[in-house]
Amino acid sequence: MLAKKPVGRSASVIKYDLLTAMGTFALSEPKGPQRLIFRLLTLITARYNWNRDELAVGQREIARMWGVDERTVKREMAKLRAMGWLVVKRQGSRGRVTEYGIDIQRIFETTRPAWAAVGPDFAARMEGEPEDKVVPLPVKGNVTPPEIADGTEWDLARAVIYAEDPGLYAAWVQGLKRSDRAGGRLVLTAPSKFHATYVSTHMAGRLLKACQSVDGDVAELIVQA
Structure with missing residues (x-):
């Protein structure tokens, strides 16, 4: 199971995975727990310090x-502590607010039943399962290196994959075209639905890793036909 701290090159991925798991789980819950989780989501997005694992915000x-x-805040924060999602790091006193940390491992354990609703690639990544071994299709002749003149993150990522495995690049990566980029989400278009499904199922993690090696802001990779 994925239980890493959101630091380093993979930090943005872990952050998005945590928020996705919480949101998806919340939507499967009754109104009360759903509202509680979305309140925490709002608090994390607005005030949580990921580097220090610190949430220090006054009740007001x-x-x-x-x-x-404020009475509702006190009650809701107590519920989150009881769930194990929030952990008191330093108790508040006069003139100083209580400092909380987030137990990411506990949140992942609780939200695990909802992972499959996001998609098999998400569930596999969260479980830490290795990706299926991809066998390159036979390629005739020499494989032409990718052009990197435009310098987009996908051009550079393709070059990384080509350097690692020219056959794999020629069979599955060469035909993928960059179609959109919105924030941390990169969208690629495959020449066929089968191609898109195969790459999404067997190579999503490898492609995302290649993209993040050249652009750490890429947090999600979508392959469509």
Whole structure:
């Protein structure tokens, strides 16, 4: 199971995975737990310090953010501590707010039943399963190196894959075209539905890793036909 701290090159991926797991799990829950999880999601997005694993926000500010009174904040934060999702790192005192940490491992354990709803690639990555071995199709003649003149993240990532395995590149990667980039999401278009499905199922992790090696802001890779 994925249980890493959101640091280094993979930090953005782990952050998106955590928020995705929480949101998907929340949507499968009754109204009360769903609202509680979305309140925590809002708090994490707005005020959580990922590098220090620190959430230090006063009850008054949380109440304003959630649109509730401070009594409700106190009750909801107690529920999150009881779930094990929030951990008190330093108790608040006069003039100082309580500092919390997030137990990412506990959140992953709780949200695990909802992973498959996101997709098999997400579930496999969260479980830490190795990707299926991809056998390159036979390629006739020499494989032409990819052009990198435009210098996009996909051009550079293709060059990385070509250097590692020219046969694999020629069989599955050469035909993928960059079609869109929105924030951390990169969208590629495959020449056929079969091609897109095969790459998404067997090579998504490798392609994402190649993209992140040249652009650490890439957090998600979509392959479509």
